[in-house]
Amino acid sequence: MAANKTMESPDNIDSTAGSGLVSTDLFSPYFSDSSVTIYHGDSRHIVPTLGGFDLLLTDPPYGIGDKWTTGEIVAKTGSSRLWGKGETWDDQPAPWWLMLAMMERCEKSIVWGGNYYPMPPSRCWLSWDKVQEFTGSDSEHAWTNMDKAARTFRMSRGAAHAQMKKVHPTEKPLKLIQWCIEQAGDVATILDPFAGSGTTGEAAKVLGKRAVLIEREEKYCEAAAKRLSQEMLIF
Ligand SMILES: C[S@@+](CC[C@H](N)C(=O)[O-])C[C@H]1O[C@@H](n2cnc3c(N)ncnc32)[C@H](O)[C@@H]1O
Numbered sequence: 380m381a382a383n384k385t386m387e388s389p390d391n392i393d394s395t396a397g398s399g400l401v402s403t404d405l406f407s408p409y410f411s412d413s414s415v416t417i418y419h420g421d422s423r424h425i426v427p428t429l430g431g432f433d434l435l436l437t438d439p440p441y442g443i444g445d446k447w448t449t450g451e452i453v454a455k456t457g458s459s460r461l462w463g464k465g466e467t468w469d470d471q472p473a474p475w476w477l478m479l480a481m482m483e484r485c486e487k488s489i490v491w492g493g494n495y496y497p498m499p500p501s502r503c504w505l506s507w508d509k510v511q512e513f514t515g516s517d518s519e520h521a522w523t524n525m526d527k528a529a530r531t532f533r534m535s536r537g538a539a540h541a542q543m544k545k546v547h548p549t550e551k552p553l554k555l556i557q558w559c560i561e562q563a564g565d566v567a568t569i570l571d572p573f574a575g576s577g578t579t580g581e582a583a584k585v586l587g588k589r590a591v592l593i594e595r596e597e598k599y600c601e602a603a604a605k606r607l608s609q610e611m612l613i614f
Pocket of ligand 1: 420421422423438439440441547549550551552572573574575576577578579593594595596599
């Protein structure tokens with residue numbers, strides 16, 4: 380899906396002050412349509428060139444990559460796939476300066492795995508209760524800067540997987556990410572600098588929002604572009 384790789388994206392440059400989605404014009408998008416733009420590259424280089432967004436909704440690496448590559452996850456879950464063998468995408472957490480750079484560009488922030496980072500105190504954590512039937516964590520947690528009550532979304536991994544063909548080892552359920560956008564209230568533009576398979580892009584599209592995604596691994600850019608290119612999004 381590298382066809383759009385060199386495409387310029389004038390539609391993505393909207394310098395309207397305030398809530399405008401201001402994308403970089405220093406990098407060429409890997410994929411772009413009227414609602415989602417994907418950059419294939421390193422967020423450490425791309426985020427500093429971006430303007431402002433209404434919502435940061437992201438799921439950065441947690442720095443627990445060895446658990447994926449040594450087979451610990453396979454042993455615990457009985458999964459038939461050794462996800463991430465030979466991959467390095469989850470070896471290190473994102474640098475703190477990058478987390479700050481992402482957050483300062485966005486009015487609201489929702490950061491999955493915030494419990495792996497030194498986030499400031501927050502009234503509102505969003506949780507995903509996986510209604511576990513087996514070992515592994517019962518829930519995952521997203522830090523937010525929203526001043527509202529904490530909330531929990533309940534969906535088993537089984538139910539989530541029935542709705543999607545998973546292409547990324549830590550792919551989040553589409554319904555969960557849609558729910559996150561709804562929790563943020565009135566937002567039009569979304570940034571996800573650790574996009575993986577593009578779940579945030581698909582959720583944004585389904586809800587009629589605009590999103591900019593960044594992903595370092597080309598195979599996940601390709602998967603994201605493919606799912607966003609489907610004429611009929613299933614939701
Ligand atoms: C936890 S996964 C995100 C999964 C995503 N929520 C989904 O539903 O598919 C984090 C992603 O961040 C990417 N990544 C890690 N460091 C990056 C960086 N510096 N710039 C861009 N992407 C990065 C990894 O390749 C990985 O795909």
